[in-house]
Amino acid sequence: MSEDIYREMILDHYRNPRNKGKIEKPDVRIHDSNPLCGDEISIDLRVEGDTIKDIKFDGRGCAISQASASMLTEMVSNKPLTTIKDITKNDILENIGLTNLGPARIKCALLSLKVLKLGMVKYYIDKDPQSAEKLKEDSKVF
Amino acid sequence: MDVHKIRQDFPILSRYLKNGKKLVYLDNAATTQKPIQVINAIYKYYSEYNSNIHRAVYQIADEATEEYEKTRESIRKFINAKYLEEIIFTRNTTESINLIAYSWGKKNIKKGDKIILTDYEHHSNIVPWQMLCEQQGAKIKYVDTDENGYLNIESFLNLLKEKKSEKEKTKVVSLSHMSNVLGTIHPVKNIIKIAHEKNIPVVLDGAQSVPHMKTDVQDVDCDFLAFSAHKMLGPTGVGVLYVKREILESMPPFITGGDMIKEVHKYSTVFNDLPYKFEGGTPNIADVIGFNAALNYLEKIGMGNIREHEKELGKYMYDNIKDIKDIKIYGPQNIDDRGGLFSFNIEGIHPHDCATILNDFGVAIRSGHHCAQVLMEKLDIIASSRASLYIYNTKEEIDIFVDAINHVRRIFKV
Numbered sequence: 054m055s056e057d058i059y060r061e062m063i064l065d066h067y068r069n070p071r072n073k074g075k076i077e078k079p080d081v082r083i084h085d086s087n088p089l090c091g092d093e094i095s096i097d098l099r100v101e102g103d104t105i106k107d108i109k110f111d112g113r114g115c116a117i118s119q120a121s122a123s124m125l126t127e128m129v130s131n132k133p134l135t136t137i138k139d140i141t142k143n144d145i146l147e148n149i150g151l152t153n154l155g156p157a158r159i160k161c162a163l164l165s166l167k168v169l170k171l172g173m174v175k176y177y178i179d180k181d182p183q184s185a186e187k188l189k190e191d192s193k194v195f
Numbered sequence: 196m197d198v199h200k201i202r203q204d205f206p207i208l209s210r211y212l213k214n215g216k217k218l219v220y221l222d223n224a225a226t227t228q229k230p231i232q233v234i235n236a237i238y239k240y241y242s243e244y245n246s247n248i249h250r251a252v253y254q255i256a257d258e259a260t261e262e263y264e265k266t267r268e269s270i271r272k273f274i275n276a277k278y279l280e281e282i283i284f285t286r287n288t289t290e291s292i293n294l295i296a297y298s299w300g301k302k303n304i305k306k307g308d309k310i311i312l313t314d315y316e317h318h319s320n321i322v323p324w325q326m327l328c329e330q331q332g333a334k335i336k337y338v339d340t341d342e343n344g345y346l347n348i349e350s351f352l353n354l355l356k357e358k359k360s361e362k363e364k365t366k367v368v369s370l371s372h373m374s375n376v377l378g379t380i381h382p383v384k385n386i387i388k389i390a391h392e393k394n395i396p397v398v399l400d401g402a403q404s405v406p407h408m409k410t411d412v413q414d415v416d417c418d419f420l421a422f423s424a425h426k427m428l429g430p431t432g433v434g435v436l437y438v439k440r441e442i443l444e445s446m447p448p449f450i451t452g453g454d455m456i457k458e459v460h461k462y463s464t465v466f467n468d469l470p471y472k473f474e475g476g477t478p479n480i481a482d483v484i485g486f487n488a489a490l491n492y493l494e495k496i497g498m499g500n501i502r503e504h505e506k507e508l509g510k511y512m513y514d515n516i517k518d519i520k521d522i523k524i525y526g527p528q529n530i531d532d533r534g535g536l537f538s539f540n541i542e543g544i545h546p547h548d549c550a551t552i553l554n555d556f557g558v559a560i561r562s563g564h565h566c567a568q569v570l571m572e573k574l575d576i577i578a579s580s581r582a583s584l585y586i587y588n589t590k591e592e593i594d595i596f597v598d599a600i601n602h603v604r605r606i607f608k609v
Contacts, residue, residue, distance in 0.1 A: 088458075
């Protein structure tokens, strides 16, 4: 029910998003949108070695999309870039505590993961095009 | 498979006509009847969760979206496509082929290019290419069929070789897997292999084949496949286009506007992801959902069993009409090479007259040019009669059909 969706944690991340903004000269910047709510998310990454040293997201949209993005930035900050590859749809839904979303709203929740995965592929595409192709295949969120 | 049990699922098959005769439906190549499961699925959508899909966030819209998308997954499995986003909903086979011609064709086919078709194609696999040729300055070449309805592979190879100038290049081959007049099942896997050796993509018109035999797009390796729901127990108004993902990714949209967008600004638009990019506007939700019930029905019986049933019935029909005086049956004699549809003419009797008299017996067959006038010209006939079979037809019905044909001959005194 709606109260389950709009719990304190979601509303908190929605009102006080973590890691919101832009990185000056990021290593990767990637953007995508969700036609349902008109959600937009862009993610900037600064990578050192193989570690995500800084991550910022920017965007606008519904509470689910923005809170999910905020929580995702916390989840991957200071982790190896390759961990992004292994994050599944269920990881996100469990992380934000919404495992019951319908087919429409689930796209709001997963938009930031989709953007992040695209970002990872983009980062590798110049460095190692072949494995980037493979990553792209493995990175499908929907 | 138990045909009599199957028949109970089709309400229309117990219908009596105005003259008191029971319907003997033998026009399955045009459209098939619908089982109660399909009718109920449509009824259920309209009476329980009618709503628009993909956008709204309330419960019944979620239900509608889920059911609609389930059909896409069923189709993927049914034709063994690798990826879900390779399945696009259209209105029918014709629209699917138009989508290919207008989107892929306009981008890839240029002045002087060649498009290879066959002389047995349905108009839906001729006219869109003619329109494209007119716009782009390309031209169509036809592969011949021989007198028994088999494709002349030599003529195909010659067309591939033929090259008037360096600029002239075959850009696409488009053909039906099964002819809707001759019934021939063509060796498309081999044709596709030959075309691919020259890097030429192949469009397969599966309108007649997909409903009647197992289709595996990864095995035949076609680049495009078009077919219609209503010829396989599903509702009218739903077509399918399969396109290999790497090709689909490079294609511009066809119908633009609602639902196929991600962001629209005053002077620019970001298109939606595959496959939605190709599904502009509110689709035929109810009938797509109904189609899923049809696919489940066919899967339950098994496409192999359906093919066997049609071969058995087809042989029975062929054996019972082949000796009728002055009858000419078109297409292969070997039932292994053909589907359960038979076009024929009886000398001195126009097909429309034949079909009208058959109607007195409750027998529904098609008469006319079957949207294949190029083939009619080649066969040097203006029309033919066509009887076509499906899962619910029986030998008893074929007996009624044969009696009726003999009656036609008596009336015309031939």
